[in-house]
Amino acid sequence: MSNQDNASGTGSPEPITAVDAPWHEVAAATDFTAGSMRGFVVGGRDVVVCHTKEGGWHALDNICTHGFVKMDEGRLRGVRLICPLHGASFDCRTGAVLGAPASKPLACWQVKVEGERVLVAPPTT
Numbered sequence: 001m002s003n004q005d006n007a008s009g010t011g012s013p014e015p016i017t018a019v020d021a022p023w024h025e026v027a028a029a030t031d032f033t034a035g036s037m038r039g040f041v042v043g044g045r046d047v048v049v050c051h052t053k054e055g056g057w058h059a060l061d062n063i064c065t066h067g068f069v070k071m072d073e074g075r076l077r078g079v080r081l082i083c084p085l086h087g088a089s090f091d092c093r094t095g096a097v098l099g100a101p102a103s104k105p106l107a108c109w110q111v112k113v114e115g116e117r118v119l120v121a122p123p124t125t
């Protein structure tokens with residue numbers, strides 16, 4: 001049975017699974033130029049979506065792990081996401097620290113593009 005069956009009033013309600021539930025539409029893909037990023041608040045948590053010049057889509061926590069500053073106010077150079085305050089840098093594909101002074105990685109969100117819709121889901125770990 002699909003959720004559409006439920007919408008038509010046939011069958012019993014089907015629970016929304018944890019896999020289906022967390023995706024949130026945050027923007028249109030056309031809102032991004034290659035090499036740009038934008039910040040959003042999803043479920044009370046800050047997330048930054050990066051669209052690299054190579055065409056990749058990545059999403060990470062938008063708060064630097066070194067201090068409380070939004071990463072989307074920094075710069076995106078290739079896959080390097082650079083903090084605006086002290087210059088720590090992170091790999092936007094993995095969240096790994098590429099440059100000090102940060103020592104903890106950024107949590108990676110799930111991200112997907114469906115048609116023109118950009119959707120994110122919180123990290124699974």
Ligand code: FES
Binds near residue numbers: 066086
């Ligand atoms: S707050 Fe980001 S490097 Fe210090």
